[in-house]
Amino acid sequence: MVTHGAERSISLADTPPRRVATTDPRQTRMTETTAASRTETAGPLRSIRPPAFDSARPARSADELAGAAAKIAVSDLNFFYGANQALHDIKLAIPERCVTAFIGPSGCGKSTFLRCLNRMNDMIDDARVEGEILLDGESLRGPRVDVVELRKRVGMVFQKSNPFPKSIFENIAYGPRVAGERNKARLYEIAERCLQHAALWDEVKDRLEDSALALSGGQQQRLCIARALATDPEVLLMDEPASALDPASTARIEDLIFELKDKYTIVIVTHNMQQAARVSDQTAFFFQGVLVEAGATNEIFTNPAKKQTEDYITGRFG
Numbered sequence: 636m637v638t639h640g641a642e643r644s645i646s647l648a649d650t651p652p653r654r655v656a657t658t659d660p661r662q663t664r665m666t667e668t669t670a671a672s673r674t675e676t677a678g679p680l681r682s683i684r685p686p687a688f689d690s691a692r693p694a695r696s697a698d699e700l701a702g703a704a705a706k707i708a709v710s711d712l713n714f715f716y717g718a719n720q721a722l723h724d725i726k727l728a729i730p731e732r733c734v735t736a737f738i739g740p741s742g743c744g745k746s747t748f749l750r751c752l753n754r755m756n757d758m759i760d761d762a763r764v765e766g767e768i769l770l771d772g773e774s775l776r777g778p779r780v781d782v783v784e785l786r787k788r789v790g791m792v793f794q795k796s797n798p799f800p801k802s803i804f805e806n807i808a809y810g811p812r813v814a815g816e817r818n819k820a821r822l823y824e825i826a827e828r829c830l831q832h833a834a835l836w837d838e839v840k841d842r843l844e845d846s847a848l849a850l851s852g853g854q855q856q857r858l859c860i861a862r863a864l865a866t867d868p869e870v871l872l873m874d875e876p877a878s879a880l881d882p883a884s885t886a887r888i889e890d891l892i893f894e895l896k897d898k899y900t901i902v903i904v905t906h907n908m909q910q911a912a913r914v915s916d917q918t919a920f921f922f923q924g925v926l927v928e929a930g931a932t933n934e935i936f937t938n939p940a941k942k943q944t945e946d947y948i949t950g951r952f953g
């Protein structure tokens with residue numbers, strides 16, 4: 636699929652601060668880097684309400700993140716909508732089989748960055764991207780990269796559930812069928828496996844031929860996750876997957892994210908900082924198109940390196 640690897644070595648010595656992954660394609664372990672400048676270093680947080688870390692769903696520690704392979708490595712990424720630059724010099728590694736959350740105020744570029752990771756922005760007229768994004772050490776941006784194949788490897792779930800106006804079964808079978816799977820029994824096996832992974836099987840197993848549109852909002856979103864799993868992705872991008880859901884459905888999606896991370900690398904955009912604290916291992920804070928800080932979620936929420944991060948997570952702006 637990905638046809639040419641980047642040869643050059645990339646240094647992340649300056650940003651983002653704290654413990655982050657290097658994006659050297661020859662170096663697959665996450666390593667610690669330190670901010671060159673901390674003129675606005677934040678002190679210990681006294682006023683912040685403790686985030687709802689969930690002891691039943693422990694996040695990976697900074698050491699575990701440091702030891703994880705970088706599934707995606709981004710360096711020197713700039714993104715433009717026409718003349719407007721939406722992302723500035725982004726450098727970030729996304730550790731394999733971990734959950735990375737993108738947080739930041741509205742319009743800071745979280746979704747734009749997420750969409751760069753499976754080239755969804757290619758469809759936008761007048762958009763331009765510079766820099767490097769490596770998936771397993773190989774460029775996503777090479778001219779010979781098969782974008783359809785890439786999006787199979789890097790699947791996406793959107794804010795608003797968008798099931799096809801077809802049966803529950805057909806929603807799951809669609810992707811594998813496009814990929815050439817014609818055997819009905821095999822398609823049913825895939826549907827069962829994906830619906831089980833998405834924690835929806837028990838609720839729909841007796842009505843696979845019913846319309847997907849008859850499901851509740853929360854069920855539809857889990858169906859969309861099951862559909863994304865049907866093409867056997869390695870990475871799952873989720874753009875505010877629970878923002879339209881009630882608290883019970885949100886909790887189910889969060890449980891699901893926790894379960895899926897054993898098998899998939901997950902990147903989630905969320906406005907909900909408590910949600911980022913509950914589900915993610917690594918958090919990246921964006922502000923005005925700049926990646927201000929990234930690191931282990933426990934550290935970002937209790938002892939951020941940058942004052943801007945502290946101000947945001949303590950609710951002083953955003």
Ligand SMILES: Nc1ncnc2c1ncn2[C@@H]1O[C@H](COP(=O)(O)OP(=O)(O)OP(=O)(O)O)[C@@H](O)[C@H]1O
Pocket residue numbers: 716721739740741742743744745746747748759906
């Ligand atoms: N299709 C587009 N065409 C032109 N400009 C766009 C487009 N999509 C986003 N932008 C602009 O790019 C900037 C970043 O937007 P983006 O949606 O990535 O931010 P965000 O942090 O995800 O915001 P939100 O949290 O509100 O979803 C904003 O200034 C936005 O207006």
